[in-house]
Amino acid sequence: MGFGIVMDFKKLMNSEEYDFLRTNERLGDRIMLLGLGGSYSYGTNNEGSDIDFRGVTLQMPSDLLGMTEFDQYEDDKTDTVIYGFNKLVKLLLECNPNTCEMLGLDEDQYLIKSDLGQELIDNTHLFLSKRAIKSFGGYADAQLRRLQNAIARDTLPQSDREKHILKSVMNALDDVNRRYYGKNGDIRLYIDKAENPELDTEIFVDANYEHFPLRDYTDLWGVMRSVVRDYDKIGKRNKKKDDNHLNKHAMHLIRLFMMAIDILEKGEIITHRVNDLPTLLAIRKGDFMKEDGTFSEEFYELLEEYERRLDEAAATTKLPDNPDMEKVEKFVERINRIAVNEEF
Incomplete structure (x- = not known):
């Protein structure tokens, strides 16, 4: 700079x-x-x-x-x-x-x-410790999930998209389920024939709670609502603006892998990615995005390579566990x- x-x-x-x-x-x-x-x-x-x-x-x-x-x-x-x-x-x-x-x-x-x-x-x-594996990996997983959700929202048939929404909701509820499952009741999510005439299939909820704290209840439903609301933006998207966001998410996904590998292999935090800028800027520019709004095979090969390198660095790092x-x-x-x- x-x-x-x-x-x-x-x-x-x-x-x-x-x-x-x-x-x-x-x-x-x-x-x-x-x-x-x-x-x-x-x-x-x-x-x-x-x-x-x-x-x-x-x-x-x-x-x-x-x-x-x-x-x-x-x-x-x-x-x-x-x-x-x-x-x-x-x-x-x-x-x-x-x-x-x-x-x-x-x-x-x-x-x-x-x-x-x-x-x-x-x-x-x-x-610096092996905690970087989980922390950087967790942030990378979140970026990848944003990419997958956005692409699925725009490219899948409605019935397949509903399956993806269900999976996303269940992923988002993982932490909530650990805290609340079996606590004064339970919740079950599943897909069935739609009652909404505009849909082929849709997600249904069977919930059974008694004496459940209101703040926990709003937390539970807020998690699900935010995922569904995100998907319901389909048809309202600004393609150029949204593609820019997707490319930015993809770039940060790879950048997180790069930084985690440096920490595990070298014991160094390198924020300014001078040597990696050609790759990162190419992703941000959209060089790895296809016309249909999905990412190219080359991008997923790049992602797979960084996942492999992170696994290798995690297995060989000299950093302490804690x-x-x-x-x-x-x-x-x-x-x-x-x-x-x-x-x-």
Whole structure:
């Protein structure tokens, strides 16, 4: 990324729109790191890309010794998210992709970096473990499911699409089922001949609950409603806009594999994908999408290759199963002592 572009971001950061960075008592000199997020951090940005800033800030003394709590600061107008240090550590310990990215930027992609921010980057290794397999894999699975759902919504016959909706709902309900199955009742989903004259078949529900908490009930139905509502957008899609979204999902799917493999093979977080940009940008441009809105055989071969490489990296990685919590706790305690004494 060129120096002039970074200077533009620094100029933007110093504009009135971002005054909260300087005036909010939790930010200002307490910010350890602030850097680019999203497409600009990966190098896959185009003219329409949003500008995201991501960062981490020291806790207030009252958070650590008193009665206040703080997880993160969000500014929706500028799409800026700044995590409290303790919240960030918890996410890093799980190898959360969105937060790992903050520690793997190029030097000129950081807009603010204090000495403590550099110390956090220098201790990246404390947070890397085999948990990355599940976390990055989970995010990749979600991206793949978005692709499959969108393609199925547009290309399958109605009766086959209904089967796909049922499968998607059941996948989405996995966590809900674990929590609620057999708890004061149960729920059964199945496909039968449609009562709706516009459909051939449709999904039916048999539900039997007694004395079921209302908030849990709304959670249960909300999960199913969101999946069905997504599918019901068929016929209302803007093909060019939606194809762009599909290509973006496909690109991020492959990028997640790339980053996970780096972590497992090299013990490194590499957010700016300089060497992979030709492949990633080709996917984003639509080079792997066919005219009917589905992806080419070449894309699925690429996906299969990265799945194979991730499996291989997972089997051979030298990373520990879990982080060394004794070392993590010493590091966190050191940073928080500085935050309490305001010696930064």
